[in-house]
Amino acid sequence: MSDIQGRVAFVTGGASGLGLSMARIFLKRGASVMLADRDAEGLERAVAELSSDTNQVASVVCDVADASEIEKAAQATIDHFGKVHIVVNNAGVGLGGQPGEIPLQDWRWIVDINLMGVVHGVEVFAPLIQSHGEGGHIINTGSMAGHVAPGGMGPYNATKYAVVGYSESLKAELMPHNIGVSVLCPGWVRTNIHTTGFGRPSGGPTLEEAKDDPQFQEMDAVIKGGLDPDKVAEWVADCVEANRLYIFTHEIMKIGIDMKYAQIQADYDAIIQDGRFKD
Ligand SMILES: NC(=O)c1ccc[n+]([C@@H]2O[C@H](COP(=O)([O-])OP(=O)(O)OC[C@H]3O[C@@H](n4cnc5c(N)ncnc54)[C@H](O)[C@@H]3O)[C@@H](O)[C@H]2O)c1
Secondary structure (H helix, E strand, O other): OOOOOOOOEEEEOOOOOOHHHHHHHHHHOOEEEEEEEEHHHHHHHHHHHHHOOOEEEEEEEEEOHHHHHHHHHHHHHHHOOHHHHHEEEEEOOOOOOOOOOOHHHHHHHHHHHHHHHHHHHHHHHHHHHHOOOOEEEEEEEEEEEEEEOOOEEEHHHHHHHHHHHHEEEEEEHHHHHOEEEEEOOOOEEOHHHHHHHHHHOOOOOOOOHHHHHHHHHHHHHHHOOEEEEHHHHHHHHHHHHOOOOOOEEHHHHHHHHHHHHHHHHHHHHHOOOOHOOOO
């Protein structure tokens, strides 16, 4: 899709952070935007900040983990704007921990949001984009954690690897239907992502209680030192218009990718040199 101008975008996680910034930048480039989020008050604030023109911005409360809520949100978008061209499956939460210590209900919670939320968005919206024949674009928010997986963040990393792999498949599958696919893979961005794990189903400390915890403070400082989400969103819009698959951000983090592929190369060379599977 070469132009965002005049298109209709649906953005999950649109009440905060990267979703809100992508909505802002798409609006600036002439799109109309439906914001979707489970945070009703956040949505109200976001709409008030973006535009009072309901032909440009509207919102719908929606939990991406629930497929039926995405279906209703899609219907609300069609009712309001007539059609959808750009879908941003962006809502996500963070969860880390050590093996043996992460309750399975928390694992299911993050998979339902970070992976199934993306699946629900694709399943519902891809046929709707195909049906109007004007083409479109799907952006799934992955992460650098979908390419390089440091310890301590197993559940988050697993969901983001899944989103990257799924997006790579979608790219090939949706190309014949004139639907482009991008996977946004940022490093640290200045948002509220590090506070989302406090909503996990097993409970644990509240955000208020965690504020004195040195581990939380360290993460808070890292996130506050992250990129401006509006700048990332500008780059996302450029990459959508260029139909780029991977949307990377931090130059410095390429070193992690290089190290990973060096490891893959070395381990592949080991079996080639061994020769036991030679045809
Ligand atoms: N901030 C970073 O450093 C960073 C880096 C890499 C990837 N990401 C990814 O970016 C995406 C956006 O996160 P962010 O950084 O803007 O954080 P954020 O917390 O500021 O925004 C996330 C938004 O998603 C919403 N949300 C969470 N669960 C939801 C659900 N079940 N249904 C609907 N809405 C839900 C929240 O209410 C919030 O508005 C996430 O997928 C995150 O994993 C963030």
